[in-house]
Amino acid sequence: xxxxxxxxxxxxxxxxxxxxxxxxxxxxxxxxxxxxxxxxxxxxxxxxxxxxxxxxxxxxxxxxxxxxxxxxxxxxxxxxxxxxxxxxxxxxxxxxxxxxxxxxxxxxxxxxxxxxxxxxxxxxxxxxxxxxxxxxxxxxxxxxxxxxxxxxxxxxxxxxxxxxxxxxxxxxxxxxxxxxxxxxxxxxxxxxxxxxxxxxxxxxxxxxxxxxxxxxxxxxxxxxxxxxxxxxxxxxxxxxxxxxxxxxxxxxxxxxxxxxxxxxxxxxxxxxxxxxxxxxxxxxxxxxxxxxxxxxxxxxxxxxxxxxxx
Numbered sequence: 001x002x003x004x005x006x007x008x009x010x011x012x013x014x015x016x017x018x019x020x021x022x023x024x025x026x027x028x029x030x031x032x033x034x035x036x037x038x039x040x041x042x043x044x045x046x047x048x049x050x051x052x053x054x055x056x057x058x059x060x061x062x063x064x065x066x067x068x069x070x071x072x073x074x075x076x077x078x079x080x081x082x083x084x085x086x087x088x089x090x091x092x093x094x095x096x097x098x099x100x101x102x103x104x105x106x107x108x109x110x111x112x113x114x115x116x117x118x119x120x121x122x123x124x125x126x127x128x129x130x131x132x133x134x135x136x137x138x139x140x141x142x143x144x145x146x147x148x149x150x151x152x153x154x155x156x157x158x159x160x161x162x163x164x165x166x167x168x169x170x171x172x173x174x175x176x177x178x179x180x181x182x183x184x185x186x187x188x189x190x191x192x193x194x195x196x197x198x199x200x201x202x203x204x205x206x207x208x209x210x211x212x213x214x215x216x217x218x219x220x221x222x223x224x225x226x227x228x229x230x231x232x233x234x235x236x237x238x239x240x241x242x243x244x245x246x247x248x249x250x251x252x253x254x255x256x257x258x259x260x261x262x263x264x265x266x267x268x269x270x271x272x273x274x275x276x277x278x279x280x281x282x283x284x285x286x287x288x289x290x291x292x293x294x295x296x297x298x299x300x301x302x303x304x305x306x307x308x309x310x
Contacts, residue, residue: 001031015046042218058085060163061287064098069154072168073101075145076287080138101145146285156184160192167191169284175277183271196251216241
């Protein structure tokens with residue numbers, strides 16, 4: 001198979017590995033991108049949690065939470081430029097989209113776009129989007145939304161960097177006082193900052209653990225420094241590296257960003273004692289603007305010339 005320069009570039013951006021290493025990985029795996037990533041990981045040339053998506057598209061994330069904290073939504077609306085993302089008209093529109101998403105019965109973006117726009121029933125959501133594109137003068141896209149409903153507890157949110165990252169977190173507690181509400185905000189902030197994948201280790205499948213152990217074992221075996229190490233030492237090394245990885249991707253195991261002397265689980269325990277009630281994190285959602293999207297890049301001078309009709 002012919003390995004193109006664009007494939008090599010994509011793999012390099014996904015893994016952070018060198019150009020020649022990426023080309024070799026693609027050649028060895030017949031151009032299969034997923035297998036090439038694993039090939040590089042096994043050789044120790046790619047980080048385990050290196051994001052595949054490139055955070056490049058403009059726009060913002062926003063959230064909407066009902067007054068009782070029981071129903072919430074999170075949306076991402078993309079724009080072409082950062083200038084529009086900072087525009088008050090655009091931001092007000094995104095807030096309205098978030099409010100609509102909190103009430104919707106749609107389960108996917110296509111159905112969401114076809115429903116009636118709450119603020120003007122003569123239009124659909126899609127038609128209102130078209131109207132806003134005409135007003136703002138730039139292409140826009142409602143990329144995704146999710147809805148969260150709290151069964152027993154409540155939902156809190158956190159917006160970082162003016163909408164670059166948004167999070168929702170559902171906490172369950174028999175008593176909801178100021179301490180518990182503050183904890184919810186702090187946990188939402190933690191999720192924004194540290195991007196966990198799971199709440200706890202109990203949420204991780206056995207298949208995932210087995211797969212990661214196989215990758216780590218291959219990394220260790222491929223290191224000449226480990227050639228003479230006995231199998232029991234290799235197993236301890238595998239467990240050590242796996243535990244380190246799980247501490248990064250499991251929310252409750254992560255170092256608490258506001259107090260490095262404890263992890264998030266210990267912080268939640270301390271809040272439970274202080275509030276005299278059991279506090280538990282039930283679910284969370286995290287959106288980062290442009291995840292997996294590649295920003296359109298053009299030479300600025302060429303863009304100006306094009307707009308001037310030259």
